[in-house]
Amino acid sequence: MQLPFDPLLAAILVPLAAALLLLAPLPIRAAKAVALVGFLLPALLGFHTWWHFPTELGGADYAFRSIYDTGLRDALGISLHLGLNGISMPLFLMAGVVGLAAGLYAMQSKAERPRLYLGLLLVMQGGLMGVFASIDIFFFYFFHEFALIATFIMVGVWGGRDRSYAAMKMTIYLTLGAMLSLLGFILIYTKSGAESFDLIALREEIALNGLSGTVQNYAFGLLLFGLGILVSLFPFHTWAPLGYGAAPSSVSMLHAGVLKKFGLYGFVQIALPLLPAGALAWSPALLWLALGNIVVIGLIAIAQRDLKQMVGYGSVMHVGYGFIGVACLSSLGAGGVVLFMVAHGLSVSLLFLLSTSVYHRTGTFDMDDMGGLVKKAPVLAAFFLTAVLASIGLPGPGLLNFWGELTIFMAVYDHAGWMVVPALLGVVISAIYGLRAMGKVFYGQPSAAFLKHQEKNAVTDIGWGERIPALVLLVTLVGFGVWPRALTEPLNRTLEAVYPVVEAAKAAPATPAVAHVSADAR
Amino acid sequence: MTIEQLQAAAASNTWSTIAPEIGLGVLALLLLVLEIVFPKKKHALIPTIAIIGQLGILLGLLINFSPAYLGSTSFNSLLQHSETGQYLRAFFLVCSILVSLLGVVALAKQRMPRIEFFHIVMVVTGAMMLLAQSANFLLLFVALETVTVGFYILVSYTRTNPLSLEAGLKYLVTGALSSALLLFGIVLLYGVAGNPAALGSTDNPMGYFGVRQFLAANPGDFLASVGIVLTLAGVAFKIGAVPFQIWIPDVYQGAPTPVTAFLAVASKTAGFAVLLGLVYVFQPYETLVVTTLSIMAGATILFGNLAALTQHNVKRLLGLSGVSHAGYLLLGVIATLSVPDAAGAVWFYLFAYLLASFAVFGVMTHVAGPNDAEQDLDHYADFAKKRPYLAGVLAIGLGSLAGIPPLAGFMGKLLVFMAAFKAGLYPLLAIAVVGVVISIYYYFGWMKAAYFSTWRPPLPEGEPEPAVPASTPVSFPMGLALGALAAASVVFGLYQGPFAAWLLSR
Numbered sequence A: 001m002q003l004p005f006d007p008l009l010a011a012i013l014v015p016l017a018a019a020l021l022l023l024a025p026l027p028i029r030a031a032k033a034v035a036l037v038g039f040l041l042p043a044l045l046g047f048h049t050w051w052h053f054p055t056e057l058g059g060a061d062y063a064f065r066s067i068y069d070t071g072l073r074d075a076l077g078i079s080l081h082l083g084l085n086g087i088s089m090p091l092f093l094m095a096g097v098v099g100l101a102a103g104l105y106a107m108q109s110k111a112e113r114p115r116l117y118l119g120l121l122l123v124m125q126g127g128l129m130g131v132f133a134s135i136d137i138f139f140f141y142f143f144h145e146f147a148l149i150a151t152f153i154m155v156g157v158w159g160g161r162d163r164s165y166a167a168m169k170m171t172i173y174l175t176l177g178a179m180l181s182l183l184g185f186i187l188i189y190t191k192s193g194a195e196s197f198d199l200i201a202l203r204e205e206i207a208l209n210g211l212s213g214t215v216q217n218y219a220f221g222l223l224l225f226g227l228g229i230l231v232s233l234f235p236f237h238t239w240a241p242l243g244y245g246a247a248p249s250s251v252s253m254l255h256a257g258v259l260k261k262f263g264l265y266g267f268v269q270i271a272l273p274l275l276p277a278g279a280l281a282w283s284p285a286l287l288w289l290a291l292g293n294i295v296v297i298g299l300i301a302i303a304q305r306d307l308k309q310m311v312g313y314g315s316v317m318h319v320g321y322g323f324i325g326v327a328c329l330s331s332l333g334a335g336g337v338v339l340f341m342v343a344h345g346l347s348v349s350l351l352f353l354l355s356t357s358v359y360h361r362t363g364t365f366d367m368d369d370m371g372g373l374v375k376k377a378p379v380l381a382a383f384f385l386t387a388v389l390a391s392i393g394l395p396g397p398g399l400l401n402f403w404g405e406l407t408i409f410m411a412v413y414d415h416a417g418w419m420v421v422p423a424l425l426g427v428v429i430s431a432i433y434g435l436r437a438m439g440k441v442f443y444g445q446p447s448a449a450f451l452k453h454q455e456k457n458a459v460t461d462i463g464w465g466e467r468i469p470a471l472v473l474l475v476t477l478v479g480f481g482v483w484p485r486a487l488t489e490p491l492n493r494t495l496e497a498v499y500p501v502v503e504a505a506k507a508a509p510a511t512p513a514v515a516h517v518s519a520d521a522r
Numbered sequence B: 001m002t003i004e005q006l007q008a009a010a011a012s013n014t015w016s017t018i019a020p021e022i023g024l025g026v027l028a029l030l031l032l033v034l035e036i037v038f039p040k041k042k043h044a045l046i047p048t049i050a051i052i053g054q055l056g057i058l059l060g061l062l063i064n065f066s067p068a069y070l071g072s073t074s075f076n077s078l079l080q081h082s083e084t085g086q087y088l089r090a091f092f093l094v095c096s097i098l099v100s101l102l103g104v105v106a107l108a109k110q111r112m113p114r115i116e117f118f119h120i121v122m123v124v125t126g127a128m129m130l131l132a133q134s135a136n137f138l139l140l141f142v143a144l145e146t147v148t149v150g151f152y153i154l155v156s157y158t159r160t161n162p163l164s165l166e167a168g169l170k171y172l173v174t175g176a177l178s179s180a181l182l183l184f185g186i187v188l189l190y191g192v193a194g195n196p197a198a199l200g201s202t203d204n205p206m207g208y209f210g211v212r213q214f215l216a217a218n219p220g221d222f223l224a225s226v227g228i229v230l231t232l233a234g235v236a237f238k239i240g241a242v243p244f245q246i247w248i249p250d251v252y253q254g255a256p257t258p259v260t261a262f263l264a265v266a267s268k269t270a271g272f273a274v275l276l277g278l279v280y281v282f283q284p285y286e287t288l289v290v291t292t293l294s295i296m297a298g299a300t301i302l303f304g305n306l307a308a309l310t311q312h313n314v315k316r317l318l319g320l321s322g323v324s325h326a327g328y329l330l331l332g333v334i335a336t337l338s339v340p341d342a343a344g345a346v347w348f349y350l351f352a353y354l355l356a357s358f359a360v361f362g363v364m365t366h367v368a369g370p371n372d373a374e375q376d377l378d379h380y381a382d383f384a385k386k387r388p389y390l391a392g393v394l395a396i397g398l399g400s401l402a403g404i405p406p407l408a409g410f411m412g413k414l415l416v417f418m419a420a421f422k423a424g425l426y427p428l429l430a431i432a433v434v435g436v437v438i439s440i441y442y443y444f445g446w447m448k449a450a451y452f453s454t455w456r457p458p459l460p461e462g463e464p465e466p467a468v469p470a471s472t473p474v475s476f477p478m479g480l481a482l483g484a485l486a487a488a489s490v491v492f493g494l495y496q497g498p499f500a501a502w503l504l505s506r
Helices: A007-021 A028-051 A088-108 A114-133 A137-158 A163-192 A199-209 A213-230 A239-246 A249-259 A261-274 A276-302 A307-327 A331-362 A378-392 A399-442 A448-456 A464-482 A485-498 A500-507 B003-011 B015-037 B040-063 B083-107 B115-133 B137-155 B162-194 B208-217 B222-239 B248-254 B257-281 B283-309 B314-335 B342-367 B388-402 B408-422 B426-451 B476-494 B497-504
Strands: A063-068 A080-084
Touching: A007 A028, A007 A063, A007 A080, A007 A088, A007 A114, A028 A088, A028 A114, A080 A088, A080 A114, A088 A114, A088 A249, A088 A261, A088 A331, A088 A464, A088 A485, A114 A137, A114 A249, A114 A261, A137 A163, A137 A249, A137 A261, A137 B388, A137 B426, A163 A199, A163 A213, A163 A239, A163 A261, A163 B408, A163 B426, A199 A261, A213 A261, A213 A276, A239 A249, A239 A307, A249 A261, A249 A307, A249 A331, A261 A276, A261 A307, A261 A331, A261 A500, A276 A307, A276 A399, A276 A500, A307 A331, A307 A399, A331 A378, A331 A399, A331 A464, A331 A485, A331 A500, A378 A399, A378 A464, A399 A464, A485 A500, B015 B040, B015 B083, B015 B115, B040 B083, B040 B115, B083 B115, B083 B257, B083 B342, B083 B476, B115 B137, B115 B257, B137 B162, B137 B257, B162 B208, B162 B222, B162 B248, B208 B257, B208 B283, B222 B257, B222 B283, B222 B314, B248 B257, B248 B314, B257 B283, B257 B314, B257 B342, B283 B314, B283 B426, B314 B342, B314 B408, B314 B426, B342 B388, B342 B408, B342 B476, B342 B497, B388 B408, B388 B426, B388 B476, B408 B426, B408 B476
Parallel strands: none
Antiparallel strands: A063 A080
16 A cells, blocks of 8 residues: 555654644643654554555665655755665554653643643654664654753653652753764764665675774774663663653653663664674673673662552663574574563553553552552453563563563574573563562452541543553564564564675684774774 | 155055945044934944944955956065965954944843943954954054953943953053064064074064064074064953963953953954964964964863853853863964865854854843843843743753764864864874863753752841843844854754865865
């Protein structure tokens, strides 16, 4: 089916246009309808691009391509080049779905100044769609930063405890990460000789002329720390649980679920294929730091009493899987990371959504002050259990998480052997904190504090306003868990075309093309 | 000089080439006449006439943007007409119009003579326009002095406010010092380049071209080196680069807000226009220039950002953050020595800086109470609820100053950083990144003050509530101007279009 407009550009611009429209003093019902269009359309276009993703496409090619000149093409080689390949298409789809769920959840929430709230959320959504639709690295970065001011204001105005501190800390960390990765990208741009930020042009130029080992090491180092900070790599993670704990739930969903995938996606799509030798040099360090994410932060997550903080730490812990997958430098690892990102994005945003729903019923995030909620809210309990099982990666609701993690573990075993043991520990850790939370919140006797809360407030089960966004996430998660081929087939084709460079670098680390020779050859 | 040379010089006095400057001067004088002619009741019309007149001159300039005399010199090579010069003329005119608009709002809060303000602003603008096109040290100095003398008056304009008077005095003393340094430098260069016995000596040792020729023929001349450093130091005062930034916080605080904006944007741009011209002249002494400017740039970025961190007065905060912007811009200036298109990056940065700064200063003019020098972060409490429109403009302006996509300020930073990358200024880039991250704290701290409702400790018994000045309502033209500035910050962040392409090819 041929759409009469460019689906990728529409997915970026429609939310932004909706946000602009919300500035007008519309009546609240009309404002919500406008917002709904802004959230629904990217999700529909996400499914559209997935369903119509061309099967005959060559591995290194992009579908739905289009180029727009913003005035810097001739001077700097920057143009808005949109397109999807097997790596970005699943994430584009996931961003649309999570955005829809976050938008629906925000619409039923009783936030103050709803127009501004929805408007800022739509700005975030437009940026997110842009991140995964951009072939041009400049715009990839640019769209990521779109969300920064919006996130800052949303956390500070509508956030919970410590919001002012959390908003500031988050923004400073994210800016540092973004600036470091920007330097990394500019380094690639200037040293490759392509005089363009276009990923395709860069790939071709580097395949032709190569990039010296020193440049690769510096560039990958900048990206490792830059993107690492953005994805909360241990030990630069402290902003994340704090920020997610303080942020309003829709923001946590979009940020932890989608925006943070920016960094991992940057590794899989850009850093590894362009800088294989640099990646090889940094890979051991990355492996160890990623294990820090899984083990250290996993243990911290177990120790949490605050439900939302626990979900936040849990999300940071799971990101470690993504990093070890990247550190394996193989197409198997990269494929696992992409699947994992989709699964994690859906499941972690589901958890954030549900824990806020729990909060609305218990009046607290402190798990010691809850208990026995299953009697009052059985449907919520069922959703929550499913989400917990999914995030553990159990086959069943968490099939997609399971495929992603399994692939990553296989890649780790191939690459580093014994390292798979501490990595597997992560599964046990997430089972411990997840099931323990389940028990504390929903089962057992209600705590004294919760009983007292019930006296004053009627505790009811979740209504359709909260069920629909949860179902949107859950159905997508289970659907792709049952039918992962729908994502892996285009993914495989792209990885087969792009990743031989990476695996070649790994297989022959001593060849002059990649080793530490010719320090300033270029 | 022979008679023939004098005749040739006289013949090159094509007055039509400086029609916009003459127009501004005539308009400025006309205002004074109107003040006498008009009855008192109609004096409120005069600022409108001033603004409309300036808009007319701007329009005329834009219509005739590429006149036949572009690329040539006039007035015996005092002026060099170029497209960059045309662009800067328009740039300073836009600044002048915006300052006049802000002046209308700010002067209404003071019991002050009104008309002279607009008069002086226009005279200063005319001098800046000449400065941007000068190709001769003599004209450079005269134009720069006209600008500085105008600012002496403007800075201490609210003469009932002791802080304003103090600021004026400080600006006078430091300004005189900087003029002296500049003059020393110019005289040294004039002396060595005009020495008939010297190799490569020139018969026009005040002209840029002659000096450059002499420097190229005499590498490593000691007196010339001293002259270069002194000249650069004199200009560094104008842009507020470390170690000549000492006047900035006090003067920015004491000056009336529109004048602060004028200093921050137009005066800084004029400084950079001069600096870019001088860097070209001094190119034969590249190592010296790069060393001097690199030390300045690194120190400027760090000092500006660190000093701004602790400020509570928003005018001081903007002043010190402006110091750091001068540092980033110096990166671009240094890069012009090896990367030709870096100058375009500097111009774009300054353009984005104009949009963002005037948006922020415009909001400040409305928030300010009768005491213009005391503008505190606390005055912005609950600002987003009380004045959503102004708060939106403020957020966009501050975001753009901080360099956050999708705003124009980010594009400016990106272009400058890319130029610096191409020139290989890696240590300075590292400092710049640190600076940008630090700046997030104070720019977003301001946004925090405006948007977040923060808990305040209850006041002790009997203590009066600290007075927050009531912000003035926004007039329609002012609202339009602020909205246009904010919208332009967004649009030029997203779509730079042919404008940026044109600017980058300068």
